[in-house]
Amino acid sequence: MADDLCFFFKDNLILKPQKTSSLLLRIIVLVCAMLCGVYICSVHLKRISAGTKDEALSVQVVRGQCLVPHVEPWEKPYVHYPNPETFRRDECACHPVRSFAILSTQRSGSGWFETLLNSHTNISSNGEIFSVKDRRSNISTITETLDKVYNLDWLTSASKRECTAAVGLKWMLNQGLMQYHEEIVEYFKSRGVLVIFLFRRNHLRRMISILANSYDQNAKPLNGTHKSHVHSSHEAEILAKFQPTINTTLLIPNLRQVDEMTTKALEYFRSTRHIVVYYEDIIKNRTKLDEVQDFLRVPRIKLTSRQVKIHKGSLNEQVTNWDDIEKTLRGTPYESFLNADYKL
Numbered sequence: 001m002a003d004d005l006c007f008f009f010k011d012n013l014i015l016k017p018q019k020t021s022s023l024l025l026r027i028i029v030l031v032c033a034m035l036c037g038v039y040i041c042s043v044h045l046k047r048i049s050a051g052t053k054d055e056a057l058s059v060q061v062v063r064g065q066c067l068v069p070h071v072e073p074w075e076k077p078y079v080h081y082p083n084p085e086t087f088r089r090d091e092c093a094c095h096p097v098r099s100f101a102i103l104s105t106q107r108s109g110s111g112w113f114e115t116l117l118n119s120h121t122n123i124s125s126n127g128e129i130f131s132v133k134d135r136r137s138n139i140s141t142i143t144e145t146l147d148k149v150y151n152l153d154w155l156t157s158a159s160k161r162e163c164t165a166a167v168g169l170k171w172m173l174n175q176g177l178m179q180y181h182e183e184i185v186e187y188f189k190s191r192g193v194l195v196i197f198l199f200r201r202n203h204l205r206r207m208i209s210i211l212a213n214s215y216d217q218n219a220k221p222l223n224g225t226h227k228s229h230v231h232s233s234h235e236a237e238i239l240a241k242f243q244p245t246i247n248t249t250l251l252i253p254n255l256r257q258v259d260e261m262t263t264k265a266l267e268y269f270r271s272t273r274h275i276v277v278y279y280e281d282i283i284k285n286r287t288k289l290d291e292v293q294d295f296l297r298v299p300r301i302k303l304t305s306r307q308v309k310i311h312k313g314s315l316n317e318q319v320t321n322w323d324d325i326e327k328t329l330r331g332t333p334y335e336s337f338l339n340a341d342y343k344l
């Protein structure tokens with residue numbers, strides 16, 4: 001066939017020079033059409049056989065373009081472009097995402113802190129995910145859970161979906177963090193997870209909050225429902241009416257234990273990129289929250305929370321045995337807890 005065509009072509013070229021141009025044109029068009037057909041066919045077949053590969057390739061190309069602006073070399077390990085399995089990031093696929101973890105202790109204002117962060121359109125903090133024991137039963141369940149969170153595939157009411165710029169969770173020290181600290185530090189460093197320590201300076205106030213909260217768990221003065229956090233001053237007043245009695249024999253050992261645990265946590269996680277935030281400092285001056293927003297590289301906005309503080313005012317009104325507590329703490333390293341007060 002090819003030979004025939006060639007001969008035919010040659011023949012025409014020699015014998016009928018006047019018709020050459022039109023015939024030549026026809027042949028060129030024919031060859032072009034054939035080549036086009038073969039090309040389209042082969043591309044189509046490739047698409048069918050490797051559809052997913054094709055998609056991955058296009059995402060990488062998009063990522064290649066995303067990486068260029070505003071990222072300092074030192075920051076690169078902390079900048080991620082997740083490709084969630086549960087939804088598409090669409091127009092925000094090019095927006096970098098930071099991963100973070102709030103490491104804290106119970107009744108340190110972390111619930112309130114998290115509602116503040118979640119009032120930001122670009123922050124998703126997904127709560128106390130590791131309060132569920134199964135998720136922290138071993139290091140593989142922990143990393144599996146973290147992978148999901150940081151890939152934006154952990155769906156909670158806090159998920160902002162496609163335009164999230166910082167994604168994380170709240171994690172209590174006694175929820176596997178101390179137990180698996182070596183592996184978790186390794187994970188944080190290799191995945192570029194930013195750590196926010198949130199602690200309370202006054203552990204005595206924290207202790208009162210713990211006792212009151214556990215009382216509320218049983219007594220439920222708010223119409224029979226247990227509430228760790230409240231949204232109205234009326235509810236806060238009711239909860240604050242309860243005055244716990246602090247066991248003074250256990251007071252100093254308890255305070256020391258909390259002290260040691262937070263010191264140890266700071267030590268363990270020292271090599272991660274982190275900031276330390278104190279609850280009292282945020283209460284005193286909300287501009288502290290700007291530092292947190294800068295740390296997460298999200299645009300600064302005014303963060304808000306509907307939560308109302310339960311215990312306010314001076315400490316001596318909040319417990320039944322203030323005199324004993326005072327006597328126990330005077331002259332100890334914890335004496336300052338007696339005086340430290342803050343206005344709201």
Ligand SMILES: *[C@@H]1O[C@H](CO)[C@@H](O)[C@H](O)[C@H]1NC(C)=O
Pocket residue numbers: 095121122163164165298299
């Ligand atoms: C934050 O979210 C808004 C609205 O979804 C979006 O327009 C904006 O680009 C996001 N900002 C960043 C830094 O991702």
Ligand SMILES: *[C@@H]1O[C@H](CO)[C@@H](O)[C@H](O)[C@H]1NC(C)=O
Pocket residue numbers: 134137138140141
């Ligand atoms: C980790 O825990 C999960 C669930 O409790 C279990 O299925 C899995 O076998 C455990 N893995 C290891 C390595 O121990």
Ligand SMILES: *[C@@H]1O[C@H](CO)[C@@H](O)[C@H](O)[C@H]1NC(C)=O
Pocket residue numbers: 221222223235238
């Ligand atoms: C209990 O419920 C009633 C009626 O819904 C309401 O008026 C009252 O304020 C509630 N009390 C508390 C302590 O929330």
Ligand SMILES: *[C@@H]1O[C@H](CO)[C@@H](O)[C@H](O)[C@H]1NC(C)=O
Pocket residue numbers: 247248249250
């Ligand atoms: C305080 O705790 C100690 C140790 O658990 C216990 O022996 C003691 O009875 C407690 N005191 C009070 C007043 O509950």
Ligand SMILES: *[C@@H]1O[C@H](CO)[C@@H](O)[C@H](O)[C@H]1NC(C)=O
Pocket residue numbers: 285286287288
């Ligand atoms: C809060 O802190 C910022 C800087 O950290 C300071 O400029 C500002 O004056 C402080 N505001 C108050 C009310 O103390």
